[in-house]
Amino acid sequence: MNKVLIIEDEESIRKFVKLVLSKQGFTVIQAGTGEDGLEKVNIENPNIILLDIMLPGIDGFKVCEIVRKDYPDIGIIMLTARGQDIDKIKGLEYGADDYMVKPFNPLELSARINSLLRRINSHDNNASDxxxxxxxxxxxxxxxxxxxxxxxxxxxxxxxxxxxxxxxxxxxxxxxxxxxxxxxxxxxxxxxxxxxxxxxxxxxxxxxxxxxxxxxxxxxxxxxxxxx
The missing domain is CATH 1.10.10.10 (Winged helix-like DNA-binding domain superfamily/Winged helix DNA-binding domain)
Structure with a gap:
């Protein structure tokens, strides 16, 4: 079963994403800070990370940079505020695979995650745990x-x-x-x-x-x- 880690400081968004993705068959792990998120990455080994930019402590850009360096096979989707185009560009430069603007459509979120999973799996169909x-x-x-x-x-x-x-x-x-x-x-x-x-x-x-x-x-x- 594919694991999705959402690193987001707003509890309401985390609960919403967990509800949506759990119905799609994903295992959803939650973290409210960048530090907690990095620890969950090490322990849980998620397939996809949904990563908010504005986090207490380590921000989303730094988290993205660390994850991309240490775990290059994990897919990263940045969550950005509406109209913050510079955040989208910066996130991609730090190694994010995709981005979504909040508030987002749950169907689009699922589609983006599944698309990224197909892309990751196509790189190495023999990937093993x-x-x-x-x-x-x-x-x-x-x-x-x-x-x-x-x-x-x-x-x-x-x-x-x-x-x-x-x-x-x-x-x-x-x-x-x-x-x-x-x-x-x-x-x-x-x-x-x-x-x-x-x-x-x-x-x-x-x-x-x-x-x-x-x-x-x-x-x-x-x-x-x-x-x-």
Missing amino acids: ILESGPFKIDMNCKIAFKNTITVNLTPKEFLLMKIFMQNPNKALSRNKLLDLVWGYNFVGDPKIVDVNVRRLRNKLEETPSSPNYIETVWGMGYRWKEI
Whole structure:
């Protein structure tokens, strides 16, 4: 079932969109701020994002920029105010696939989403929700990780951390980047939580955690998933 994430600070609009799209068979996820929206993207892995521009905290343009960089396959439809042509242009420049002017017709909204889904699917008809790297495989729908076909018991944060590593093979990821992607942009705790969870993940994935083959330390920066 296709997932649609609506990032919109007006609750009435979110409820309206959820009602319309749920009747069309979509799973609808809601977020009221840019920060919450980015966290939901990481956790829920939506197919389509309906993204308002004027958001408290991180605005829609910044959210669009971050999503497009980290999740290039997610479709993004910007929601703009009537007559704000500059917002439409700017949104497309930041990587949005389409835009809709509020207030919008619910039938047109459904049509735009379905059109974008067809376009995305036509790019890669073999797209899979399974990620594989060396002896590891994760099922993003079932949220299950395997090593050599044996299930690895991971916490939700460990699973998300592993998913991000496998989606970015051989790429150095800073601690701050991992903190933002896994714990959210509004996380206010101790950033050392990244190192703690990496250590736990190594204990579950590596043959010799003290001398890891897969999750390498990039000294002074963060970590890198070494694809073998």
